[in-house]
Amino acid sequence: AQSVAQPEDQVNVAEGNPLTVKCTYSVSGNPYLFWYVQYPNRGLQFLLKYxxxxxxxxxxxxxxxEFNKSQTSFHLKKPSALVSDSALYFCAVRDGGYNQGGKLIFGQGTELSVKP
Amino acid sequence: SQTIHQWPATLVQPVGSPLSLECTVEGTSNPNLYWYRQAAGRGLQLLFYSVGIGQISSEVPQNLSASRPQDRQFILSSKKLLLSDSGFYLCAWTRTFEAFFGQGTRLTVV
Structure with missing residues (x-):
């Protein structure tokens, strides 16, 4: 079965510094990978896909x-963090083709906190 | 452009009462539709998905059911709510790869 793992529950970054939120995946076949962001009491917003x-x-x-096939990773990055980037971030992998449902399987999420 | 509507935003229901949450999508046709639940904490659990009218696949056996009476309408139901049904329910749709989510319904069963 397809799966993703987010090894860090929380990431703390100072405003202006680069940020990285980690994700590793386990899939059979070619991976379709996604990142989403969630603000409190809101739905998920799509950020990007590979x-x-x-x-x-x-x-x-x-x-x-950055998609890294040899390390089975798909880490999210930003060169300069903003306080407004503070949110919950999810990595996801698609399980099955579109006609089979194309389900997204999510990691457990990483809470990003950006301090001024 | 496509939009997804999910309502209500919040709901407080007594144990044993019925539930009906509705989701509709505008601006597309024949989307795949999904219901997810996010329990306290953060994990997202896929509950149901649908690839067409009347076609429902259940991921986790539980006290809930789903229906798709129209192409762009997806309904989550329960005949009798349990305390454990409390959570944040999210509807989503896709026509290609990425899915797009509604704003969610916060359900509290008391």
Missing amino acids: ITGDNLVKGSYGFEA
């Missing part, structure tokens, strides 16, 4: 992610 092609994927709000 389907194929360049290993560095750029997304919304200045975020990017």
